[in-house]
Amino acid sequence: TFLCVVGDQFARLKKGDRYFYDLGGQPGSFSEPQLQEIRRASWARVLCDNSDNIQAVQPLAFQLTGSQFNQPADCRGPIIPRPNLQLWRGERVG
Known part of the structure; x- marks a missing residue:
């Protein structure tokens, strides 16, 4: 197919x-821990961190909200996780 x-x-x-x-x-x-943090990243987190005046967004940003499913969540809350960028601190590039 x-x-x-x-x-x-x-x-x-x-x-x-x-x-x-x-x-x-x-x-x-x-590294494996870095990959795990990359996989935690989401489009919802990108919207929260890079858009002006957005306080809440649905966790699955490309899907519509349902009656109880995928309701907008506070960008400052724990529902939309932030990747731990400390795993890249002090890493030499090139």
Whole structure:
């Protein structure tokens, strides 16, 4: 099916791209703790941190809010987690 072809192509592109962010064993690869923090990041957090005058956003930013599901959450609260950027502190680049 078309979906299988697209999925197979994405897998080949990902594994064939030595700079894809979660492939290990390359110079400059992210550590496992860094990858875990990257995976915690969300579009909702990006909106909260980089938009003016937004106090709340739904945690799954690309999905509509439901009656009780995906209700807007306070950007300052724990529902939309902040990645711990301390894992990159003092890391030498290049």
